[in-house]
Amino acid sequence: MKLTQVKGNTWVAEGREFIPFYRLEDGRCILLDAGLRQEGEELAQSLLDAGMTPAALVCTHTHVDHSGAAAWLQKEFHLPVAVSAGEAAVVHSHATLKAVMGSSPEQARTDYGYMVLAPDIILPDADSELELLGVPLRIIHTPGHSPSHICIITPDNVCHVGDVLLSPEMYYAKLPYSMDIATDLVSKERLRTLGCDVYIASHRGILADINNSVDANRELFLLRAGEILSAIHHPMTFSQVTAAVYQMYSLFSRSPRRAQSFERNIRFFMEFLLDEGRLELIAGEEGVTLYAPTRQTPQK
Numbered sequence: 549m550k551l552t553q554v555k556g557n558t559w560v561a562e563g564r565e566f567i568p569f570y571r572l573e574d575g576r577c578i579l580l581d582a583g584l585r586q587e588g589e590e591l592a593q594s595l596l597d598a599g600m601t602p603a604a605l606v607c608t609h610t611h612v613d614h615s616g617a618a619a620w621l622q623k624e625f626h627l628p629v630a631v632s633a634g635e636a637a638v639v640h641s642h643a644t645l646k647a648v649m650g651s652s653p654e655q656a657r658t659d660y661g662y663m664v665l666a667p668d669i670i671l672p673d674a675d676s677e678l679e680l681l682g683v684p685l686r687i688i689h690t691p692g693h694s695p696s697h698i699c700i701i702t703p704d705n706v707c708h709v710g711d712v713l714l715s716p717e718m719y720y721a722k723l724p725y726s727m728d729i730a731t732d733l734v735s736k737e738r739l740r741t742l743g744c745d746v747y748i749a750s751h752r753g754i755l756a757d758i759n760n761s762v763d764a765n766r767e768l769f770l771l772r773a774g775e776i777l778s779a780i781h782h783p784m785t786f787s788q789v790t791a792a793v794y795q796m797y798s799l800f801s802r803s804p805r806r807a808q809s810f811e812r813n814i815r816f817f818m819e820f821l822l823d824e825g826r827l828e829l830i831a832g833e834e835g836v837t838l839y840a841p842t843r844q845t846p847q848k
Contacts, residue, residue, distance in 0.1 A: 549561045549562055549563050549567075549587075549590055549591060549594040550562040550594075551594060551595075551598055554568070554704075554706055554746055554748060554754060555704045555705075555706050555745060555746050556702075556703070556704035556706075557570050557571045557572070557702070557703070557704060558570055558571075558702045558704045558706040558746075558748075559571055559577075560748060560754075561583075561591055561594055561595070562752075563583050563584070563587045563590070563591065564583070564584060564587065564613070565581075565583060565584075565613050565614075565750045565751055565752065566748055566749070566750055566751075566752055566753070566754075567579065567580070567581050567582070567583045567587075567591060568580040568581065568700075568702075568706075568708045568748050569595070569600075569602075570683055570685075570702050570703075570704075571600060572603075572681060572682075572683065575599055575600055575601060576600065576601050576602075576603035576604075576681060577595060577600045577601070577602060577603060578603065578604045578605070578606065578680055578681060578683060578685075579602055579604070579605040579606070579621070580605075580606055580608070580700050580702075580708045581605075581606075581607055581608055581614045581615070581708070581710065581750065582605055582607060582614065582615050582616060582617040582618040582621055583613065583614070583616060583617050584612060584613050584616040584617065585612070585616035585617050585620060585662050585663075586616075587616075587617060588616070588617030588620045588621060588624075591617065592621065592624065592625070601625070602621055602625045602627055603625070603627055603681055604627050604628050604629075604630070604680045604681055605618060605621055605622070605627055605628070605629045605630065606629075606630045606631075606678065606680070606685065606687075606698075606700055607629065607630070607631050607635065608697055608698050608699065608700065608708065608709075608710030608711070608750070609632075609635050609693065609694040609695075609696070609697040609698070609710060609711065610631065610635040610636075610638045610639045610663065610665070610694070611694060611711070612660070612663065613750070614710065614711070614750065615631070615635075615639065615663060615665065616662070616663060618631075618663075618665050619662060619663065619664065619665045620662070622665070622668075628668035628669060628680070629665065629667045629668050629669070630667060630668070630669035630670075630671055630678060630680070631665070631667040631669070631670065631671065632670070632671040632672070632673055632687075632689070632696040632697075632698050633670050633671065633672060633673050633696060634673055634691070634694075634695035634696025635694065635695060635696045635697070635698075636665070636667050636670055637695070638694070638695065639663050639664055639665040640664070641664060642656045642657050642660075642661060642664065643656070645660045645661075645663060645664070648695075650808065650812055651808075659805075671687055671698065672689075673689055673691070673696045674689050675687060675688055675689050676689075683702075683703060684703060685700055685701065685702060685703075686700070686701035687699075687700060687701075688700075688701065688707075688738070688742065690709075690710075690712045690735035690738060690739075691728070691731055691732075691735060692712075692726055692727065692728045692729070692730075692731035692732025692733070692734065692735045692736075693710070693711045693712060693725070693726050693727060693732050693735070694711070694727055695727065697710060697711065697712060697735070698710070699712060699739070699742075701742065701744060704745070704746075705743075705744050705745045705746075706744060706745060706746045706747075706748065707739070707742055707744040707746070707747045707748070708747075708748045708750075709739060709747050709748065709749055709750075709755075710749075710750050711725075711749075711750055711751070712732070712735050712736055712739065713736065713739065713747070713749045713753070713755065713761050713762070713765050714749065714751060714753075714765055714768070715749040715751050715752055715753020715755070716753065716761075716764070717751075717752065717753070718751055719764050719765075719768055721768065722772070722797040722799065723772065723793075723797070723799075723810060723813040723814065723817075724768060724769060724772065724813070725813055725816070726769065726816060727816060728816075728819075729769055729773070729816060729817065729819075729820040730820060730823060730824075732769075733766060733769065736762050736765055736766060737762065737766075739758055739761075739762055740758060740759060740762055742758075744758075747761070749761075772817060773817050773820055773821055773824075775796065776789075776793055776814065776817045776818065776821070777821055777826055777827065777841065779792040779793055779796050780792070780827070780839055780840065780841055781841075782840065783830050783832065783838035783839065783840040784838060784839055784840070785832075785836055785837070785838060785839075786815070786818075786837070786839065789814065789818065789839055790810070790811055790814055793810075793814050794810070818839060822839075825842055826841065826842055827839050827840065827841060827842060828840055828841075828842050828843070
């Protein structure tokens with residue numbers, strides 16, 4: 549992997565996503581995320597080739613592309629792993645992975661079993677300070693994208709935002725992922741107040757103008773929510789809504805797993821619209837749950 553300096557001792561390893569790390573003078577480094585499991589060996593070798601040894605790990609959240617290699621790195625390098633309490637619960641067992649991933653029990657074991665992790669440090673679900681290897685890190689609680697997502701600020705005043713922000717190349721994503729969109733939008737707004745010099749977005753973005761990035765991310769999620777609402781013309785089942793959204797965005801994957809992920813993301817947007825009062829649930833004649841645009845009260 550290519551290693552790129554961001555500022556001072558804060559660097560990124562450029563895999564399929566950016567994996568930031570903080571370089572110590574003694575040849576050790578603190579990883580800020582672990583990347584995909586299949587990238588673990590390459591990440592480690594790239595660091596070793598550059599004279600650095602992974603010595604600690606802090607994960608922004610426990611999705612496959614951020615903590616996939618965490619358990620392997622923990623075992624291989626005997627390094628401490630820090631994860632927030634809510635994220636630690638996700639990777640506690642195959643059963644908790646099943647609950648969060650929406651998979652079958654066997655899927656959870658075969659597809660995500662490598663993610664089961666016993667963190668050495670459990671971070672509170674709140675802003676906090678963490679000292680690792682003598683390095684002070686600021687932990688900013690930014691839930692929404694995942695249950696207890698965090699951002700990490702290094703001593704160089706560089707903030708690793710993980711997946712709170714999409715980088716510009718992803719501003720056209722058809723179905724951006726967020727488990728709790730309303731909470732995620734609040735977390736995005738929080739980034740405006742941090743006053744950092746540079747922001748690292750996991751999906752390959754080094755951002756300086758945080759305000760424009762927050763605006764663009766917010767606009768994307770609200771746009772997609774409005775578009776999905778527009779596809780629901782009358783009371784429809786979830787499957788009917790999904791089919792309509794597939795047509796609207798030309799999502800014609802032949803992969804069942806990919807189709808599952810599309811359905812999950814559509815559901816998150818529909819939950820957001822329900823909570824916003826723009827969609828309502830209706831019990832159909834045969835007891836089937838239907839979704840419909842909220843009836844507007846006629847103005848007097």
